[in-house]
Amino acid sequence: MFNLILFGPPGSGKGTQSQKIVDSYKVEHISTGDLLRSEVKNETALGLEAKEYMDNGSLVPDEVVIGMISSKIDATPDARGFIFDGFPRTKEQAVALDKLLQLKETSITTVLSLQVSEDELTKRLLERGATSGRSDDNEEVITKRIKEYHAKTAIVASHYDAQGKLVNIKGEGSIDDIFKSLSAEIDKYLQPA
């Protein structure tokens, strides 16, 4: 099974590129950000807990996110592959994902890491904030999210680099050009469906 992690800081384009990958390769998309926002919108117990963290730019606790991922993988047993978007975001989540996939006799195929400068990230998220209505797209929270990325998430890249699975991809330029670079890597393992 093809299991891709699309990795990068907030605003690097993980959600944008995931959509294009799903359209082209017909893999299952698992976005922890989307799953959490849906729980918040539906005012579930999980959503009420997550909202506080998301609104101030913190990461939601690992156990909440890991439980959510596990049920999502189980829900689609016939998937051609998975694209993990915004997960794992801590070393603990990465270790848990490796174990979860091992139980299913599969593993991460490749980790594509989008490289975008901090100025560009802030610019994109502020622009999105002007139209998205997202509570975490304002200057103060964006700064906190980028800090959280450096403190807790950047280390996930080293975890997969040590396994020889990390590939850096330039994440600035046109959305189509970035998709071409990502596709060139994915094509090594899976052809468009």
Ligand code: B4P
């Ligand atoms: P996420 O929903 O994962 O969102 P993100 O990091 O903000 O954005 P992404 O990288 O997907 O960027 P996008 O394509 O939208 O996280 C939100 C919050 O949820 C976190 O802060 C955290 O609290 C919580 N959370 C999620 N997962 C978690 C986990 N595993 N553990 C704990 N907590 C978790 O692009 C951004 C903007 O840039 C868009 O407006 C897009 O149009 C634009 N853009 C994209 N590509 C572009 C390009 N090439 N050029 C110009 N603009 C571009």
